[in-house]
Amino acid sequence: DAGVTQSPTHLIKTRGQQVTLRCSPKSGHDTVSWYQQALGQGPQFIFQYYEEEERQRGNFPDRFSGHQFPNYSSELNVNALLLGDSALYLCASSLVFRSSYEQYFGPGTRLTVT
Amino acid sequence: AQKVTQAQTEISVVEKEDVTLDCVYETRDTTYYLFWYKQPPSGELVFLIRRNSFDEQNEISGRYSWNFQKSTSSFNFTITASQVVDSAVYFCALSDNSNSGYALNFGKGTSLLVTP
Numbered sequence: 001d002a003g004v005t006q007s008p009t010h011l012i013k014t015r016g017q018q019v020t021l022r023c024s025p026k027s028g029h030d031t032v033s034w035y036q037q038a039l040g041q042g043p044q045f046i047f048q049y050y051e052e053e054e055r056q057r058g059n060f061p062d063r064f065s066g067h068q069f070p071n072y073s074s075e076l077n078v079n080a081l082l083l084g085d086s087a088l089y090l091c092a093s094s095l096v097f098r099s100s101y102e103q104y105f106g107p108g109t110r111l112t113v114t
Numbered sequence: 115a116q117k118v119t120q121a122q123t124e125i126s127v128v129e130k131e132d133v134t135l136d137c138v139y140e141t142r143d144t145t146y147y148l149f150w151y152k153q154p155p156s157g158e159l160v161f162l163i164r165r166n167s168f169d170e171q172n173e174i175s176g177r178y179s180w181n182f183q184k185s186t187s188s189f190n191f192t193i194t195a196s197q198v199v200d201s202a203v204y205f206c207a208l209s210d211n212s213n214s215g216y217a218l219n220f221g222k223g224t225s226l227l228v229t230p
Contacts, residue, residue: 033217042118042205042220043159056217088157092218103218105151105159 002027004093004106012112013081021076021109025093031055032074033103034066037088049074050096078111086113117141118208120221127196127228135191135224137206143167146210148182148189149218153203165189196228 005024013019025032031050035043045058049068068074072093078085088110092103119138127133139148150162163173165182173180177194193200203225207218 035218040222042207042222043218045217045219048217058217090159092159102149102161102164104161107156107158110157 004091004104006089006091006106006109008109009107010110010112012114015081015083015113017081018077018079019081019111021078021089021091021111022073023076023091023093023106024073025091026104029093029095029104030072031094031096032068032072033092033094034074034076035090035092035105036060037090037108039087043090046076081113083113086111117210117212117219118206118221120204120206120224122224123222124225124227127226129198129228129230130195131228132192132194133196133226133228135193135204135206135226137189137191137221139187139189139206139208141208141210141212143210143212146208147216149207149209150180150189150191151205151207151220153205153223155202159205162191193226196226198228198230201226201228 004026007022033048034046037043046060046064047054048056052068063079065077088108090108091106094103117140146167148165152160163180170182179192181190203223205220205223207220209216209218
């Protein structure tokens, strides 16, 4: 049973550039959420996708956008990168119709902005 | 307002000691879910437990146990006879029907170090 996968593992970008991160959900899951985890902090919710639409959004600027594909995989895009965007980006998948909203996380993508 | 508070930033214990990680939460919803996740140095968050607001029964899973008390808005996690492999950052999280729907609101985590 494949778990949540993310790519790439690590990424180094320059301030002002754009980046795309990818996530494949756990088998059988149809909902993908993205979280940003700064060093020494807990993960913070960015947004959630279900049925190819953004369903919920946290307190993140429009520079952060996403997409969900028909196979439930998802992308996170960040434009005009700032040094403060350096963080571990975690993808989580869940089965939205389960009342528990239990989320399983991938290994994350470590983004460094220089 | 912070919804999940993990007051203990770092805890260090010697192997075989028992350790309790504290979690205090805040919500106005009557239906909510509480979680504990473990984050080893590799970075991947590992799901440990989910508890809904209507079930205050304590739970035990091997060396792990959880104490949920609505009266004090706490959901504490105890590791009995700790082992070096328990060294990790532990996060408590709350999921409720707030501005971000049922997204997970994490505490800042407690770093646990178990030494031989």
